[in-house]
Amino acid sequence: DIVMTQTPLSLSVTPGQPASISCKSSQSLLHSDGRAYLYWYLQRPGQPPQLLIYEVSNRFSGVPDRFTGSGSGTDFTLKISRVEAEDVGVYYCMQGLQPPLTFGGGTKLEIK
Amino acid sequence: EVQLLESGGGLVQPGGSLRLSCAASGATFSTYAMSWVRQAPGKGLEWVSAISGSGSNTYYSDSVKGRFTISRDNSKNTLYLQMNSLRAEDTAVYYCAKDKDTWGQGTLVTVSS
Numbered sequence: 190d191i192v193m194t195q196t197p198l199s200l201s202v203t204p205g206q207p208a209s210i211s212c213k214s215s216q217s218l219l220h221s222d223g224r225a226y227l228y229w230y231l232q233r234p235g236q237p238p239q240l241l242i243y244e245v246s247n248r249f250s251g252v253p254d255r256f257t258g259s260g261s262g263t264d265f266t267l268k269i270s271r272v273e274a275e276d277v278g279v280y281y282c283m284q285g286l287q288p289p290l291t292f293g294g295g296t297k298l299e300i301k
Numbered sequence: 302e303v304q305l306l307e308s309g310g311g312l313v314q315p316g317g318s319l320r321l322s323c324a325a326s327g328a329t330f331s332t333y334a335m336s337w338v339r340q341a342p343g344k345g346l347e348w349v350s351a352i353s354g355s356g357s358n359t360y361y362s363d364s365v366k367g368r369f370t371i372s373r374d375n376s377k378n379t380l381y382l383q384m385n386s387l388r389a390e391d392t393a394v395y396y397c398a399k400d401k402d403t404w405g406q407g408t409l410v411t412v413s414s
Contacts, residue, residue: 228401230346237396237404238338238346249402281346285401288360290336290348 195293310408323397
């Protein structure tokens with residue numbers, strides 16, 4: 190199974206400041222089709238997860254452009270350029286390369 | 302826009318069975334893969350099972366293999382998860398998800414005597 194490791198476990202950010210979350214996979218997520226199957230989700234309190242980024246760097250429909258995904262191979266990053274109050278919640282990365290699909294442990298973002 | 306609505310959760314005794322359903326609306330159901338993902342109270346996300354659009358291919362996590370069965374009825378736009386031999390550690394909110402982009406609100410399964 191592919192192990193996904195997220196850091197940090199938690200973040201406390203002042204509104205308007207940037208934030209960054211790292212996700213590392215135990216093996217490359219690059220498929221033979223040339224795509225890397227790495228996803229980012231946000232789970233707000235009491236809500237189901239919602240997709241932010243798919244295939245490393247593509248914003249899902251309706252996701253603000255302050256969210257940016259990057260990386261390749263086994264190292265990936267989610268950056269929020271200017272944190273807003275609505276960004277509070279737990280962020281998860283997930284690999285979709287092969288079953289079993291696996292998630293990182295989550296990063297809890299709080300507002301200072 | 303696709304909408305997903307899970308149902309069928311509840312309280313069940315250890316060793317018991319439950320069948321979850323996920324009704325989809327707003328898109329051509331048979332064209333996309335579906336998954337079940339669960340979240341134990343206060344814990345992270347755990348993928349449980351997936352099924353291809355046609356239903357011909359199914360996948361399971363080791364933790365549920367042999368106990369859970371995923372299926373779909375494309376004529377009813379509905380996804381199912383038959384859960385047998387339930388254990389306390391199966392207690393979780395179960396979400397259905399379309400491909401990897403849209404999730405339902407979840408249904409709570411509690412396994413307890």
